[in-house]
Amino acid sequence: MTATSPARIAASLAELWSPRVVAEVDDAYVKVARVHGTLAWHSHEHEDELFFVLKGRLVIELEDRRVELGEGEMFVVPKGVRHNPIAEEECHLLLIERKTTLHTGDVVTDKTRSLSEQLRPLD
Incomplete structure (x- = not known):
């Protein structure tokens, strides 16, 4: 058990759209x-x-609207809702998801990351 800085870790990541697990709750x-x-x-x-x-x-992006988030803001996408995250400039995120959540849900793209990739040690 040690203190950690999600902002510092996010800034240090080399890959885009490749979430990394920093804690379990x-x-x-x-x-x-x-x-x-x-x-x-x-x-x-x-x-x-x-x-x-x-x-x-x-x-x-949601099927019926767009949700725009700035620093310090959050939004929960409910289960079953189709969505598409977009960052026009570099953005750092903290995500909270059940352990069963697949990175890109019901689709697979070249950006899809497996759970083992998300759990690999940080550099």
Whole structure:
């Protein structure tokens, strides 16, 4: 058990759209990611997904609207809701997801990361 800085870890990541697990809370993982551009339209059938912006701005496209988040803001995408995260400039995120949540949910793209990739040790 040690204190950690999600903002520092997110800033140190080399890969974009490649979340890394930094903590566990009961049946959830706390992850950080460095993102820029568009991820993919997807949904998580059985899991909610919390996005918290550590740095920058994030747009989460939903089928019926867009949610715009600035630093220090968060949004929970409810289970089953199709969404597409977009960062027009580099953005650092903290994510909270159940351990069963697949990175890009019901789709697989070249940006999809396996759980083992997300759990690998930080540099």
